């Protein structure tokens with residue numbers, strides 16, 4: 001299915017028209033949202049999540065394929081267009097990973113066998129392996145994010161994924177973003193992390209509650225991003241070495 005997500009600009013916190021009038025996003029695209037604390041990043045994500053129609057403080061409008069989404073798109077869980085990875089993942093249900101994934105698969109009309117695929121994929125994103133018999137409630141922050149990311153990629157058909165700061169989650173964040181965008185999803189990622197901010201082809205800069213400007217990632221920034229990726233991989237491996245109680249050797 002072809003899909004385009006559009007944000008029509010509204011006003012900032014002072015009630016002034018926000019400089020970016022329109023933002024269009026296509027499948028397979030990752031778009032970054034950056035800006036200081038309180039600049040309106042989460043609010044922008046919230047507007048998208050609710051399909052705002054001039055009914056939020058920003059007065060923005062969200063369009064799907066250039067049109068106002070219908071009531072059924074907004075409410076039918078089977079047609080759920082949007083999946084969200086939020087700052088905190090709390091599982092309320094006390095069930096095992098396997099039970100949860102099979103139940104979710106069933107509700108989405110997928111075979112129970114996909115539960116195994118999700119766990120395998122999640123385990124490529126986290127350093128601490130998840131076992132299907134683990135209870136959801138004992139998963140660490142990193143394990144839950146990894147599980148949710150894999151779940152969104154494999155089971156949920158939601159073509160739009162909203163992510164609010166996954167940097168501190170202890171998962172391979174670059175791989176997680178690549179995975180979701182590779183499934184042809186539109187990925188909107190709020191971040192303070194330089195590597196995640198430079199990975200997308202564009203990023204929206206928020207200021208005072210408004211979309212202030214859009215920056216296209218330059219060639220130079222791409223190179224910086226590659227360097228950062230190497231540093232990040234190194235950090236991950238150091239973390240693992242130390243966590244396993246081993247002694248760190250000199251830099252590669």
Ligand SMILES: Nc1ncnc2c1ncn2[C@@H]1O[C@H](COP(=O)(O)OP(=O)(O)OP(=O)(O)O)[C@@H](O)[C@H]1O
Nearest residue numbers: 011012013036037038039040041042043057058209
């Ligand atoms: N366009 C707007 N009009 C009116 N109020 C707004 C607008 N955008 C954001 N706000 C308000 O400003 C406050 C801060 O916004 P928000 O939480 O989205 O910031 P943030 O960039 O996510 O901050 P943080 O980095 O701390 O998570 C919120 O109370 C929000 O309701």
Ligand SMILES: [Mg+2]
Nearest residue numbers: 041042043164
């Ligand atoms: Mg926020």
